[in-house]
Amino acid sequence: MSTTTTPAPTGSNDAAAVPTTTAATPSAALGPLDDARAQLAFAVDHLGLDSGMHQLLATPRRELTVSVPLRRDDGSTALFIGHRVQHNFSRGPAKGGLRFSPNVDLDEVRALAMWMTWKCALVDVPYGGAKGGIAIDPRQHSLAELERVTRRYTSEIMPLIGPEQDIPAPDIGTDERTMAWMMDTYSVNVGHTVPGVVTGKPLSLGGSLGRASATSRGVAHVAVLAMRHRGLDPAASTAAVQGFGKVGRDGARLLAEAGVGIRAVSDVYGAVHRAEGLDVAALIEHVDATGSVLGFAGGEEIDGAALLELDVDTLVPAAVEGVITEANAERVAARIVVEGANGPTTEAADAILRERDVLVVPDILANAGGVIVSYFEWVQANQAYWWSEDEVNEKLAERMTKAWDAVLGYATSNGQSMREAATCLAVARVTEAHKLRGLYP
Numbered sequence: 001m002s003t004t005t006t007p008a009p010t011g012s013n014d015a016a017a018v019p020t021t022t023a024a025t026p027s028a029a030l031g032p033l034d035d036a037r038a039q040l041a042f043a044v045d046h047l048g049l050d051s052g053m054h055q056l057l058a059t060p061r062r063e064l065t066v067s068v069p070l071r072r073d074d075g076s077t078a079l080f081i082g083h084r085v086q087h088n089f090s091r092g093p094a095k096g097g098l099r100f101s102p103n104v105d106l107d108e109v110r111a112l113a114m115w116m117t118w119k120c121a122l123v124d125v126p127y128g129g130a131k132g133g134i135a136i137d138p139r140q141h142s143l144a145e146l147e148r149v150t151r152r153y154t155s156e157i158m159p160l161i162g163p164e165q166d167i168p169a170p171d172i173g174t175d176e177r178t179m180a181w182m183m184d185t186y187s188v189n190v191g192h193t194v195p196g197v198v199t200g201k202p203l204s205l206g207g208s209l210g211r212a213s214a215t216s217r218g219v220a221h222v223a224v225l226a227m228r229h230r231g232l233d234p235a236a237s238t239a240a241v242q243g244f245g246k247v248g249r250d251g252a253r254l255l256a257e258a259g260v261g262i263r264a265v266s267d268v269y270g271a272v273h274r275a276e277g278l279d280v281a282a283l284i285e286h287v288d289a290t291g292s293v294l295g296f297a298g299g300e301e302i303d304g305a306a307l308l309e310l311d312v313d314t315l316v317p318a319a320v321e322g323v324i325t326e327a328n329a330e331r332v333a334a335r336i337v338v339e340g341a342n343g344p345t346t347e348a349a350d351a352i353l354r355e356r357d358v359l360v361v362p363d364i365l366a367n368a369g370g371v372i373v374s375y376f377e378w379v380q381a382n383q384a385y386w387w388s389e390d391e392v393n394e395k396l397a398e399r400m401t402k403a404w405d406a407v408l409g410y411a412t413s414n415g416q417s418m419r420e421a422a423t424c425l426a427v428a429r430v431t432e433a434h435k436l437r438g439l440y441p
Contacts, residue, residue: 032111032321032343039347040114042420043427053431060110061128062086066156068134070149073142080149082134084157086166087113089128090433093164095120095371096130097171098178100146104133108321112342116371118426119364123403125375128430130166132157138173150178154185161186163196163382169374170200170246172320176212180205195381199374208377210392211370215340216250217393218369221400223251223314223338224258226361229408230335235259238277238312240334242266242304243319244293247340247367249284251318256280260314264307265293268319271307272299309333317344324349332358339363354417362419364426365407372399 037058044054068080083106086094096116109131117129134153138146160166170179179198183205186197195206203209210217224234239260241252244267252262261277269292272278279298286296294301308315308324309331317323318340324332329349337353338361339345345353345360353360373396380386387395411421 030346031107033107033114035343035347036111036114039419039423040427043424046414046416046420046424047428047431049427049431053434056434057088057427057430058114060085060087060113061089062160063106063110064157064160065106066153068136068149068153068156070145070152073145080134080136082132082153082156083109084132084160084166085109085113085130086160087129087131088117088430089166090430090437091121091128092126093128094130094166095125095127095374096132096166096168097370098132098134098168098174098182099171100134100136100138100149100173100178102135102137103320104135109133111321115342115364117430118423119368119371121426121429122364122407122422123368123372123399124429125371127167127371127375130168131171132168133171136173146178147181150174150181151185154182155189158186158189161197163194163378167196167374167378168198169370172245175246176200176202176207179207196378199377200370201377206377206381208373208380208386208392209389210396211373211377213250213254214373214392214396215247215367215370216254217396218372218400219247219251219316219318219338219340219366220254220258221369221397222361222366222404223255223260223316223336225401225404226336226338226359227260227314230359232313232335237261237314238263239314239316240264240307240310240312241316241318241340242271242307242323242344243317243341244287245319248316248318249287251316251340252280253284255316263312264299264302264310266304266307266319267293269304270294271302271304272296273302273307273310274299314338316340320344322346324353326352329353330356332356335359337361339366342367350417350419360417360419362422365403365418365422368403369396369400372396 064084066082068082070078112131113129120127179201182198187193201207227234227237237260241248244265256262264273272293311333314336315334316338321343324345326348329352336359342363407422411418
C-alpha cells in the first residue's frame with residue numbers, strides 16, 4: 001500500500017492561487033480537476049476570500065492511493081490501483097461514491113471529491129466531500145473477481161472509512177452488491193455489523209427505499225422546474241438523455257411519466273432516436289433483454305455523439321464528465337442542459353452555452369438527489385428505523401426544490417449563471433463552517 005499526500009502550496013499572496021497537480025498524476029490536457037478549480041476560483045473571488053482559505057478549499061484534506069492485487073479465476077495475479085480522496089469534512093463526515101472504470105485516475109477522483117463537498121453543502125446535508133475509484137473495467141471481470149477486488153480495496157482503505165468518518169456509495173461500475181461486499185468486509189474486521197458504513201445497500205441489508213432511483217428522481221424534478229422557469233410545459237416538451245445507466249435510465253422514465261417526449265437516449269454502444277418520442281418502458285425491457293439500446297425496434301440508430309446536438313428542449317448528459325466541450329457547444333440545440341453526470345460540461349463549453357442563453361442546471365444541484373437519499377439511508381441505519389418510499393420521495397422533492405429556489409434566487413440577484421451561483425452558495429457554507437470551527441492547533 002502506498003500513500004500519496006498533497007502538500008498545501010506556499011509562498012503565494014495571490015487570492016486566485018490554486019494548488020498544482022502533483023507529480024503522481026501528470027496531465028498535459030485540461031481535465032475535470034482544472035474545471036473544478038476554475039469554478040472554485042470564481043467563487044473565491046466573488047466571496048472575497050483570502051489566499052489561505054482558497055488554498056485550504058482547493059486542497060484535499062486526505063488522499064490514499066493503494067495497490068489492489070487480484071487473484072484471477074484462472075489462478076493468475078493482476079494488480080490495480082485504487083484511490084480514496086477526502087476533500088473536506090468541516091461540515092461532517094466525508095461522503096462520496098466509489099467507481100470502477102479503466103479511466104479512473106487521482107486527478108479525476110480529486111475533482112469529484114471537491115464537487116461532492118459543494119453538492120453536500122448546497123443541499124444542506126451534514127457531510128463533506130469524498131470520492132473513490134479503482135482503475136479497472138468491470139466488464140472484463142467475473143462477479144467473483146469483482147468481489148475479491150472490492151473486498152481487498154475496502155480492507156486497504158479501512159483506516160479512512162466508517163459511519164462517522166467517510167461513507168462510500170455506488171457510482172459508475174459499482175452497485176448495491178458492491179456496497180454489500182464493502183459493508184461486510186468492514187463489519188467482519190470490526191467484529192460487528194455496521195450498516196451505516198456505506199449507503200446504496202440492498203434493502204435487506206439496511207438500504208433505503210427510494211435510494212436506487214434517487215439521483216434520477218432529483219434530475220427529473222429539477223428538469224421540470226427548469227422547463228417551467230423557461231416557460232415550457234413539460235407535457236409539451238422534448239428531451240434527449242445521454243447515458244442509460246444508473247441516472248439516465250430512471251431519469252428518462254421519470255421524465256416520460258411527467259409527459260416529456262424522450263426523443264433519444266444513448267449508452268456506451270450508441271444511441272436510438274425517434275422524433276415522435278421513444279417508448280421508454282419498451283426500451284427498458286429491450287435493454288434488460290439485450291444489454292444495449294441498440295437494436296431497439298422503436299427507434300432509429302444514430303451516432304452517440306450526435307445525441308448531444310439534437311433539436312430538443314432539454315438535454316440531460318447523464319454519463320461521464322467532459323462530453324460537452326468547446327468543440328461541440330455551439331451545436332447544442334437544447335435550451336436547457338440538466339447535468340445528470342458529474343462534470344459533463346467543460347469550463348470553455350459553459351461560457352459558450354451561457355453566451356447562447358442556454359440554461360445549464362449544474363451537476364452539484366441537478367444530481368444531488370443521490371446524496372440526499374444516501375443521507376436519509378445513513379440516518380435510518382443509525383436509528384434502526386426505516387421510512388416508507390413515499391416519505392423518502394417527499395423529503396427528496398422538498399430538498400431539491402429548496403436548493404433550486406436558493407440557487408435561482410442567488411443567480412438572479414447577482415447576475416450569475418446557475419453554476420456560479422450554486423458554487424458560491426456552497427463555498428460560502430463550507431467556509432462558514434470552517435471559520436466557526438477554527439484552525440487546530
